[in-house]
Amino acid sequence: MRTPLAAAGLVALGVLLMANPLFLPVPVGEPDPAYTHTVQPVTDGSVAGFESPATGAGNETDGGNDSNASDAVVAYADLAPDAREAFDRARDAPEGGFGVEDPAERVDSLPYPTEPTLGDGLLIVEYDGERYEFWTRTVEREPGAVVAQRTLLQPVAFLAGFLAVVAGAAVGLRGRLGGD
Structure with missing residues (x-):
């Protein structure tokens, strides 16, 4: 038995x-966020699944109404000084980017969405005749x-x-x- x-x-x-x-x-606790900055060259005409903005003269969308292409591309000189610093640091980093954990170390002039989109967390930066994807995002870790x-x-x-x-x-x- x-x-x-x-x-x-x-x-x-x-x-x-x-x-x-x-x-x-x-x-159930607060997520432990990290804030990442990544730079990589724009290749093959598209940026992370988005159609790449016009790349120069003759590629404008319709002459006078070129707002979509021009809004998506930011000249390096037009970035805020702290954003230029972050861009340079990410571009020079061995892995193509860097992260910070302290919210005070984020760049005030850049957004940090959890799901970046073109113009919000993803910028196309023109630097020395080349175009780069500049990603900023919040990564929520458990x-x-x-x-x-x-x-x-x-x-x-x-x-x-x-x-x-x-x-x-x-x-x-x-x-x-x-x-x-």
Whole structure:
């Protein structure tokens, strides 16, 4: 009588442990934002899925109404001094960009959306005859406790649950086969 009870208990414990993402508390905290600045050359006529603005004389949209192309491209000299500094730092960085974590270190003249769009978090900067994509964005990272729970606690609990189910099945089969 004890063998079926032990087998059922191990299987129940195993199922509970394997279902741990459903019941383990996920701490709801403020996201840990980082603010990134990235610069890369404009290539192949498009900018991140957007049609690249006109690239010079003869490519204007319709002579007098060239607002879409001219609004999308910003001359390096027209950037605010702090934005030029950020552009230069990102362009010179080995990975093509840099990030800051302190909101006070952001560039006041630049927006930091979570989903950049052309003109809002994505500028086309003309510098020395070349065009560059200049991205600024907010990246919201999960708090450390959530990351630790998802990478350590949940997999370990799932593995322990799986092993408990296997052990419960083994105990149950051993009892049925007369191994007691």
